[in-house]
Amino acid sequence: MxxxxxxxxxxxxxxxxxxxxxxxxxxxxxxxxSCPSGRITGYRTRRLMxxxxxxxxxxxxxxxxxxxxxxxxxxxxxxREVKTTDVIRxxxxxxxxxxxxxxxxxxxxxxxxxxxxxxxxxxxTKKLRKKLGLSEIPPTTHKYPEALKAIQDISKKxxxxxxxxxxxxxxxxxxxxxx
Amino acid sequence: MKGLVIGGGVxxxxxxxDIANAGFDVYLxxxxxxxxxxxxxxxxxYPDLINIKDVLKPLMEEVYNHxxxxxxxxSEVLGLExxxxxxxxxxxxxxxxxPEGKSCEKCIEVCPVEVPNEFNERLDKRKAIFVPFxxxxxxxxxxxxxxxxxxxxxxxxxxxxVCDGINFDQKAETxxxxxxxxxxxxxxxxxxxxxxxxxxxxxxxxVITSLxxxxxxxxxxxxxxxxxxNGEEPKSVVFAHCIGSRDxxxxxxxxxxxxxxxxxxxxxxxxxxxPNAEISVCYIDMRAFGKGCEQFYEEVQKKQVLYRRGVAAExxxxxxxxxxxxxxTLLSEPYESAADMIVLAVGVEPREDSSExxxxxxIKVDECGFFVEKNLYDPxxxxxxxxxxxxxxxxxxEIADSIMQGGAAAAKAIGLMGRHSN
Ligand SMILES: Cc1cc2nc3c(=O)[nH]c(=O)nc-3n(C[C@H](O)[C@H](O)[C@H](O)COP(=O)(O)OP(=O)(O)OC[C@H]3O[C@@H](n4cnc5c(N)ncnc54)[C@H](O)[C@@H]3O)c2cc1C
Ligand code: SF4
Ligand code: SF4
Ligand code: SF4
Ligand code: SF4
Numbered sequence: 001m002x003x004x005x006x007x008x009x010x011x012x013x014x015x016x017x018x019x020x021x022x023x024x025x026x027x028x029x030x031x032x033x034s035c036p037s038g039r040i041t042g043y044r045t046r047r048l049m050x051x052x053x054x055x056x057x058x059x060x061x062x063x064x065x066x067x068x069x070x071x072x073x074x075x076x077x078x079x080r081e082v083k084t085t086d087v088i089r090x091x092x093x094x095x096x097x098x099x100x101x102x103x104x105x106x107x108x109x110x111x112x113x114x115x116x117x118x119x120x121x122x123x124x125t126k127k128l129r130k131k132l133g134l135s136e137i138p139p140t141t142h143k144y145p146e147a148l149k150a151i152q153d154i155s156k157k158x159x160x161x162x163x164x165x166x167x168x169x170x171x172x173x174x175x176x177x178x179x
Numbered sequence: 180m181k182g183l184v185i186g187g188g189v190x191x192x193x194x195x196x197d198i199a200n201a202g203f204d205v206y207l208x209x210x211x212x213x214x215x216x217x218x219x220x221x222x223x224x225y226p227d228l229i230n231i232k233d234v235l236k237p238l239m240e241e242v243y244n245h246x247x248x249x250x251x252x253x254s255e256v257l258g259l260e261x262x263x264x265x266x267x268x269x270x271x272x273x274x275x276x277x278p279e280g281k282s283c284e285k286c287i288e289v290c291p292v293e294v295p296n297e298f299n300e301r302l303d304k305r306k307a308i309f310v311p312f313x314x315x316x317x318x319x320x321x322x323x324x325x326x327x328x329x330x331x332x333x334x335x336x337x338x339x340x341v342c343d344g345i346n347f348d349q350k351a352e353t354x355x356x357x358x359x360x361x362x363x364x365x366x367x368x369x370x371x372x373x374x375x376x377x378x379x380x381x382x383x384x385x386v387i388t389s390l391x392x393x394x395x396x397x398x399x400x401x402x403x404x405x406x407x408x409n410g411e412e413p414k415s416v417v418f419a420h421c422i423g424s425r426d427x428x429x430x431x432x433x434x435x436x437x438x439x440x441x442x443x444x445x446x447x448x449x450x451x452x453x454p455n456a457e458i459s460v461c462y463i464d465m466r467a468f469g470k471g472c473e474q475f476y477e478e479v480q481k482k483q484v485l486y487r488r489g490v491a492a493e494x495x496x497x498x499x500x501x502x503x504x505x506x507x508t509l510l511s512e513p514y515e516s517a518a519d520m521i522v523l524a525v526g527v528e529p530r531e532d533s534s535e536x537x538x539x540x541x542i543k544v545d546e547c548g549f550f551v552e553k554n555l556y557d558p559x560x561x562x563x564x565x566x567x568x569x570x571x572x573x574x575x576x577e578i579a580d581s582i583m584q585g586g587a588a589a590a591k592a593i594g595l596m597g598r599h600s601n
Pocket of ligand 2: 025026027028029030031074077079080081082084
């Protein structure tokens, strides 16, 4: 399968049209010039589009594809209406499937499996909730262990745990070679 | 049989003259106080750097003095009925309140009302009584009744006190004419850069449009031809291509065709006035396809105008200094360019009211608002027989092409009227 077909399949949730919009990229550079991540990293949105267009699979292993903050600025501004951010998100699905998920994204996934939250509650948030007159613990997986169990079951059924490399014994990430 | 031309820019002027010179009487209906169109706002043309006034002024005067051309300025077409060879057209002619011809301009001195001057792209002010521009045809003062206090609340008649010629009692007239053919040549509007807010056009005085720069370059313009931004001569200037063109986000998926080359021309003229400034151009790809254009592009580059590939991404202020951010797509590196002046090469859009005029005339507009030709191989005909198109109202084009299309539309109109006359 070609890279774009892979992206279409793994990014089915966005729809084929979203992924195919990348064929319209005219390499103007509006995205790169607008990208807040590219201000402080070597990440170049336009080059990413270019590499996907030309079917260069090496980008799946490129740590740069995880540097997009999904702020959607480029998506908003692209004059050819390339659905840049969604293409990047779909592309990450392919990379993840091939075992190239970034450590930071894996860690976020680990928290989801472990606590039901990408950002679990901490003492500061508890205090703040109390100050605002809310219950200290929100009515989420934090309060309902059965809901957390449901999420963990879904993770197993969907093989999300395998995808991110979650170890049920240590309740932590398995060691993977990081780039 | 008589002809009608709507719009007195270069395309309409050429069409009216060619029809008249073939022996047919023609009405030329122009909405503005003067004929000339947008070309009158431009100083020199590419690639030959000819003074546009030297071409346009004689054309305007020839139209004005032509025995077979009835010029109706400050006028608009209200309705059209009938069919080819036999159209009945209703026209509203609004008054100018001041007789045509050279004037002493004392009235302008005494008028208390100041409003932004549209001809100078609102960079300076004019009075409610004013001369449209230095070589306007018809010549002389006119009163803009929407801003004049006499028409607002009757509180002023100062101009009349110094000039007997002024007549506030003139009324708009509706005229009905019979014509055999119609040439539509209503031209274009420039893109409004506020639709791309990241370019901060509204926010900073140093960000201007290319049409504003044309006015600033003009010796007869608001700065007398001096390049002054925020009270100073700019030391660095960046031109930004494709603003409002090749941009589906703002509904303009097309290339405006003229802005690569008019930017090159403006950069050339700016270099003459600012020999030591840094001048650069952000472009996506360079379109220099016209005769002599590629050579002119090279000449401009040799004047140390730096072309950097990659569209302008955003503009902001950094400690009071304007900064343009873009990616240099050849280096794959984003960069920030400090610039005292940023010139947005705004694209060509149809006139704001093109759909309304199309409805009045019974012709079509495309999804962008340009009038639709019959097909690309009958480029001046419309689906409605007897109605022809010329100039930028059909699609973006430069002056030479507009003139060419004006001539082509006239030839079609002449042929049609000739057939009906026999
Ligand atoms: C910044 C800039 C720089 C440019 N530089 C160059 C250059 O160097 N060389 C070059 O070749 N070209 C240049 N151009 C392009 C040039 O301006 C156009 O090619 C030319 O003006 C098109 O002529 P036109 O007759 O089609 O339309 P216009 O010039 O727009 O004239 C149309 C006329 O129709 C009138 N009108 C509109 N609606 C109506 C109506 N409903 N009823 C009656 N009258 C109406 C208008 O008032 C106007 O007088 C430049 C354009 C811009 C924006
Ligand atoms: S802004 Fe759009 S068209 Fe331009 S380089 Fe980026 S993705 Fe391609
Ligand atoms: S969505 Fe990602 S690639 Fe696009 S501008 Fe934001 S950080 Fe950059
Ligand atoms: S009457 Fe109108 S045009 Fe005349 S001076 Fe007064 S405001 Fe100006
Ligand atoms: S002529 Fe040049 S600047 Fe104008 S829209 Fe086309 S490519 Fe862009």
